[in-house]
Amino acid sequence: MLLENKVNLGFFPTPLHLLPRLSEKYPDYTVYIKRDDQTGLASGGNKTRKLEYLIHEARRQNCNTVITAGAQQSNHCRQTAAACAATGLECHLILGGSEPSRYDGNLLLSYLLGAHIHFSGENRKGEDLVWLKSKLKKDGKRIYTIPYGGSNISGAMGFINAVGELKQQLAQARLNIDYIFFASSSGGTQAGLMLGRELFEMNFELIPINIDKSETEESSLKQAVLNILSDGKRVLGIQNNYQIADIAVVKDYDKAGYGVITENEIFAIKELATTEGVILDPVYTARAFYGMVDFLRNKKIPAGSNVIFWHTGGLPATFHYADQLKSNT
Numbered sequence: 619m620l621l622e623n624k625v626n627l628g629f630f631p632t633p634l635h636l637l638p639r640l641s642e643k644y645p646d647y648t649v650y651i652k653r654d655d656q657t658g659l660a661s662g663g664n665k666t667r668k669l670e671y672l673i674h675e676a677r678r679q680n681c682n683t684v685i686t687a688g689a690q691q692s693n694h695c696r697q698t699a700a701a702c703a704a705t706g707l708e709c710h711l712i713l714g715g716s717e718p719s720r721y722d723g724n725l726l727l728s729y730l731l732g733a734h735i736h737f738s739g740e741n742r743k744g745e746d747l748v749w750l751k752s753k754l755k756k757d758g759k760r761i762y763t764i765p766y767g768g769s770n771i772s773g774a775m776g777f778i779n780a781v782g783e784l785k786q787q788l789a790q791a792r793l794n795i796d797y798i799f800f801a802s803s804s805g806g807t808q809a810g811l812m813l814g815r816e817l818f819e820m821n822f823e824l825i826p827i828n829i830d831k832s833e834t835e836e837s838s839l840k841q842a843v844l845n846i847l848s849d850g851k852r853v854l855g856i857q858n859n860y861q862i863a864d865i866a867v868v869k870d871y872d873k874a875g876y877g878v879i880t881e882n883e884i885f886a887i888k889e890l891a892t893t894e895g896v897i898l899d900p901v902y903t904a905r906a907f908y909g910m911v912d913f914l915r916n917k918k919i920p921a922g923s924n925v926i927f928w929h930t931g932g933l934p935a936t937f938h939y940a941d942q943l944k945s946n947t
Contacts, residue, residue: 620853621779624674627701628657628666631783634791634926639893644914646921650795651896652784655903655931660700660727663693663931667776668768668806669701675772676707676762685750686764687712687743689877691901691935694767696724699731707762709733710754712746723938767804769842771849777810778817778850785818795822797919800928801906802826802867803876805839807930809846812865816856822926825919827909828869829902830876840865871909877901879942882908887936887943899932900939906930 633653641649657666676684684707688695695711702709711733713725721729729735738746743766751761764773788795802808808826815822828839840862847860874880883904890896890907898904910927913919936943 621775621782623678624670624775624779625677625705627659627670627673627704628662630657630667631787632656634784634787637890637894637896637927640890643893644911646917647914647919648924649914650793650924650926651894652798652926652928654780655897655929655933657931659697659704660731661696661931661933663697663933664777664807664928665694665697665768665931666701667780668773668810669697669764669776671772671775672762672764672768673701673705673707676764677705679760679762681707681760681762683708683710683754683759684762684764685710685712685747685754686768687738687741687745687747687766689714690718691724691877691938692728693724693899693902693930693932693935695733696728696731696934698764698768699728699733702733703731708759710736710750712736712738712741712750714738714741714743723936724934725938727934765804767806769804769806769809769846771809771846771853773806774810774813774846774850777807778814778854781811781814781818781820785820794924795926796923797823797825798926798928799825799827799906799910799913801829801902801930802839802843803829803902805842805846808865809843809850812843812847812860813850813854813856816858817854824866825910825913826867827906828867828872829905831869831872839867868909871905871912879904879939884943886911896929897933897936898929899935900943901935902932903929 637649654664659666690713717737886904886908
């Protein structure tokens with residue numbers, strides 16, 4: 619089965635547990651959390667799920683070098699560096715911006731994990747991957763390219779598999795879930811959850827909170843998700859004929875732009891930290907969590923619903939934003 623074609627990089631299943639004090643605070647709902655911040659690979663995060671399949675593919679193709687791209691505080695890049703270190707592959711990262719005088723957060727960890735880091739100015743979404751691949755091939759490297767965010771059908775397999783994991787956890791807990799909130803940026807997590815919901819015959823509704831208001835790889839986020847859904851439909855034999863209209867994206871919380879920390883994100887970090895002792899990251903999970911709280915506070919979903927917040931990780935980036943977070947406490 620395609621879902622078995624992976625290397626083992628993380629600790630699964632990740633915990634699923636009730637947030638009791640948050641549920642008391644919003645008594646019309648029962649709120650749970652899926653802890654993909656606990657996957658274990660170099661401080662964890664959801665990209666570990668994708669990388670189990672992507673690294674398997676790199677090894678199957680007899681590649682010895684992996685390249686990918688992202689922002690300097692990219693969780694995806696940090697976990698890619700860790701996955702390469704764990705499997706003996708050379709790693710090259712193309713990161714947006716200029717080289718800073720001081721490394722911190724995910725950038726520091728990527729460096730410590732042995733990644734070769736290239737800085738690319740305004741290009742943070744893989745615009746220079748073709749150039750880097752060509753350069754490294756001339757040096758005799760056998761290259762495997764992971765797209766921005768690990769978002770293709772191979773990466774999405776990690777979240778198709780995650781739905782199967784969640785189904786088992788819900789069955790053991792005799793629990794039904796109505797809504798899942800999560801951060802959506804490059805589309806792979808969202809597409810994987812949608813395909814997994816179909817494959818494992820689940821009926822929860824997905825509420826993806828858009829993180830980056832800019833377009834993804836010259837197409838909209840919805841189009842990026844649809845492209846992966848189309849590939850998934852073909853390789854998995856799923857009958858659903860997906861259309862753009864089937865893809866939800868909540869864009870109410872992304873106005874500040876990618877990586878810009880506002881009072882909303884600061885509120886979200888403090889809310890979950892002081893209520894449940896769980897830390898969010900400022901870029902992805904804080905924005906998504908704020909969106910969920912806004913839904914609960916303003917009763918945008920039916921009262922009595924059981925809700926999961928899917929924590930996709932990102933702890934190291936919190937330290938990069940320390941000055942902004944401390945000045946607002």
